[in-house]
């Protein structure tokens with residue numbers, strides 16, 4: 001099976017594009033291929049499939065074999081793959097995801113996709129819809145305790161569930177210590193991606209993330225979107241923010257015109273390979 005290794009700001013994926021439908025053993029494939037010691041190594045396995053409603057369809061399995069509804073960095077990689085490999089010839093395209101249709105605009109450099117802007121849709125802020133174990137809308141600065149420590153989170157779904165926690169210094173925060181118990185906290189019936197964020201100015205934030213199903217990653221597109229929504233909801237930031245992640249920067253705008261969140265950032269192809277079916 002041929003695959004392409006790609007990443008969005010170091011959030012890395014194994015991309016396969018020759019299936020018509022999701023293989024029945026997709027979860028097992030993801031676990032094996034994403035293993036960093038016995039496999040290729042990645043945060044997720046991404047299938048590019050034909051779509052009846054969009055130019056391409058994306059399905060993404062986390063490294064632990066669970067399927068995610070949405071992935072911002074993967075949408076940018078899928079768009080780059082589709083353009084660079086001739087699945088589409090236009091620089092404006094649509095990608096079908098588990099969270100709906102995403103409109104995408106590609107910026108090219110030397111004939112290849114370079115930066116990608118994605119309409120990530122409107123954030124979902126209702127407690128039950130995110131889903132959270134509490135209801136109400138929005139759920140802002142809600143108290144939560146993990147392993148005896150008190151936090152406050154803001155709940156946001158970008159198609160997938162996020163809990164944004166503001167901390168003094170995200171760069172030095174112990175993401176590996178507090179991410180795991182929060183990911184599986186009873187507050188989050190479908191688990192959650194946990195963002196630890198600090199505000200530099202109303203237009204700039206630093207964010208680190210513990211992702212559901214794959215642990216700490218270098219970047220999370222939906223997490224950056226959720227963080228800017230939380231920043232604006234809590235009055236900490238404007239609605240257009242540059243988010244600094246471990247792997248680089250994402251430009252996020254929560255539009256006042258249509259209420260959608262627009263994410264712009266790079267996507268990169270690193271190498272191609274062949275996986276022997278075992």
Ligand SMILES: N[C@@H](CCC[C@H](N)C(=O)O)C(=O)O
Nearest residue numbers: 068071072073160220221222
């Ligand atoms: N890294 C992603 C999100 C991937 C899915 C996530 N782990 C989940 O289970 O929801 C992004 O860039 O958005």
